[in-house]
Amino acid sequence: TYDPTIVPVLVNALKAMVALPEQVVYITATIRNPETFDLFLQLVDDTGVLGRSVMDLGQTRMAALCHPNPAADIRLVLITQK
Numbered sequence: 001t002y003d004p005t006i007v008p009v010l011v012n013a014l015k016a017m018v019a020l021p022e023q024v025v026y027i028t029a030t031i032r033n034p035e036t037f038d039l040f041l042q043l044v045d046d047t048g049v050l051g052r053s054v055m056d057l058g059q060t061r062m063a064a065l066c067h068p069n070p071a072a073d074i075r076l077v078l079i080t081q082k
Helices: 004-017 034-046 062-066
Strands: 023-028 050-056 074-081
Touching: 004 034, 004 050, 034 050, 050 062
Parallel strands: none
Antiparallel strands: 023 074, 050 074
8 A cells, every 4th residue: 555544444344354363365566665564564463353464476476467567565464363
């Protein structure tokens, strides 16, 4: 996202979507603004109920599927309950 003001809304939506332990959310993010992405990760951590795992997809075949620019900085974020 380009707009850090909507990150709290996204995190609240994720809390609602991961209401049960078996529910998982996958987010593919093209990093355009590292500060906004870091804010997203921090707010996920601050919930105390969401867990996360981040995978760097740069230089992988998956990156080519997610974005037409091979130099794009792409992350896969797995959101779960803690």
